[in-house]
Amino acid sequence: MMKKLNHQGKGYKVKLNIAVVGCGYWGPNLIRNFSQLSNCNVFACCDLADEKLGRIKSLYPSTMVTKNFDEILKNPDVDAIAIATPVYTHRDLAKKVLAHGKHVMVEKPLASSVDQCVELIELAEKNNKALMVGHTFEYTSAVNKAKEIIQSGELGDIYYIRSVRANLGLFQPDINVIWDLAPHDLSIILYLLDEFPIGVNGQGKAHFNPEIEDVANITLSFPNGTIAFVHNSWLDPDKIRKITIVGSKKMLVYDDISQNEKIKIYDKGVEAPPYYNSFAEFHFSYRYGDIYVPRLNQYEPLQKECEHFVDCCLNDKQPKSDGYSGLRVVSILESANKSIRNGGGKQPISFEKSVAPKTRVSKPLQYDVAVGMN
Numbered sequence: 001m002m003k004k005l006n007h008q009g010k011g012y013k014v015k016l017n018i019a020v021v022g023c024g025y026w027g028p029n030l031i032r033n034f035s036q037l038s039n040c041n042v043f044a045c046c047d048l049a050d051e052k053l054g055r056i057k058s059l060y061p062s063t064m065v066t067k068n069f070d071e072i073l074k075n076p077d078v079d080a081i082a083i084a085t086p087v088y089t090h091r092d093l094a095k096k097v098l099a100h101g102k103h104v105m106v107e108k109p110l111a112s113s114v115d116q117c118v119e120l121i122e123l124a125e126k127n128n129k130a131l132m133v134g135h136t137f138e139y140t141s142a143v144n145k146a147k148e149i150i151q152s153g154e155l156g157d158i159y160y161i162r163s164v165r166a167n168l169g170l171f172q173p174d175i176n177v178i179w180d181l182a183p184h185d186l187s188i189i190l191y192l193l194d195e196f197p198i199g200v201n202g203q204g205k206a207h208f209n210p211e212i213e214d215v216a217n218i219t220l221s222f223p224n225g226t227i228a229f230v231h232n233s234w235l236d237p238d239k240i241r242k243i244t245i246v247g248s249k250k251m252l253v254y255d256d257i258s259q260n261e262k263i264k265i266y267d268k269g270v271e272a273p274p275y276y277n278s279f280a281e282f283h284f285s286y287r288y289g290d291i292y293v294p295r296l297n298q299y300e301p302l303q304k305e306c307e308h309f310v311d312c313c314l315n316d317k318q319p320k321s322d323g324y325s326g327l328r329v330v331s332i333l334e335s336a337n338k339s340i341r342n343g344g345g346k347q348p349i350s351f352e353k354s355v356a357p358k359t360r361v362s363k364p365l366q367y368d369v370a371v372g373m374n
């Protein structure tokens with residue numbers, strides 16, 4: 001880690017040395033984005049497969065590549081490690097990183113169970129290190145715009161949210177479709193609503209691999225009456241990434257596949273008559289108003305996510321998508337899985353609300369789409 005002296009003669013860090021573990025599909029995206037940051041150096045990359053490392057070495061000749069995770073763990077020049085390996089490895093790898101006094105960013109979902117997430121959070125707090133989860137959509141311009149619109153009250157009370165994430169494949173060998181795809185939907189919904197659900201129902205079906213559901217629905221019930229439906233599938237003819245938010249005043253559709261019109265606001269709604277004396281007088285009135293498309297800032301969300309992680313490591317800030325954020329998502333996944341296996345009945349969520357973040361932050365996190373995301 002490069003250090004400079006401040007006016008009090010104390011050292012402060014200006015450049016973070018990071019290592020990326022897992023160079024399969026997603027890892028190279030992390031490597032590319034970290035290497036584009038002026039305050040970050042991709043010091044090392046690790047994978048178990050020679051061909052993955054060979055590809056990275058040809059793209060980044062000055063980066064050290066290794067199959068030996070311990071080698072980067074024990075290297076005092078490595079300040080932080082980003083983990084993009086299969087989900088079942090997340091806990092063990094992240095635990096070692098934190099135990100070696102380094103910051104860690106873990107791809108979604110944070111770990112395979114609530115207990116594992118709590119273990120990582122406690123270790124990060126004990127060692128005063130950043131623990132961040134790769135909830136990439138929280139860093140998108142579209143999701144931040146939708147949050148801004150909800151918070152402004154423009155949509156009114158939120159009646160329901162429907163989130164669909166479906167395509168043909170990619171089947172995962174170790175996790176079912178909700179552990180693969182729903183972390184995105186759930187992190188977006190929790191981020192948008194700033195609420196935690198009181199219960200969850202799940203239904204799913206495994207058509208190919210026993211116990212690995214390839215299509216599933218999750219229903220979340222929120223304390224204020226809002227309901228959210230998540231549909232995930234690896235068995236759909238179309239690639240769909242669409243979230244519909246229906247409010248008492250307006251409706252918002254976020255279509256992540258659309259290039260230029262990711263968010264549309266519909267001035268549509270239904271009103272029941274305030275009173276009526278006979279069935280003949282009972283008429284709902286339907287409003288079909290304008291549709292508008294807000295302007296969104298253009299940037300790569302992963303770049304913002306990587307930039308934010310480096311900032312948190314260098315400046316002792318709590319990540320926006322911190323360990324607690326990872327825990328909240330995993331707690332819903334765990335309960336949804338139980339519901340799927342138990343015939344779809346409502347499950348409480350095994351996450352103690354009382355587990356409030358004990359922050360390692362000295363300054364509050366400033367993360368404003370208008371400032372940070374141009």
Ligand SMILES: NC(=O)c1ccc[n+]([C@@H]2O[C@H](COP(=O)([O-])OP(=O)(O)OC[C@H]3O[C@@H](n4cnc5c(N)ncnc54)[C@H](O)[C@@H]3O)[C@@H](O)[C@H]2O)c1
Nearest residue numbers: 022023024025026027046047048049084085107108134136
């Ligand atoms: N944020 C996003 O939008 C996003 C998108 C895709 C994947 N992901 C996440 O990224 C992670 C990886 O997914 P992927 O699709 O890249 O998987 P992948 O199978 O393509 O790649 C995983 C890589 O990890 C390597 N690996 C496995 N165990 C290892 C170990 N112990 N040490 C070092 N390397 C090891 C494998 O050799 C492989 O190259 C998952 O958690 C996934 O959910 C996130």
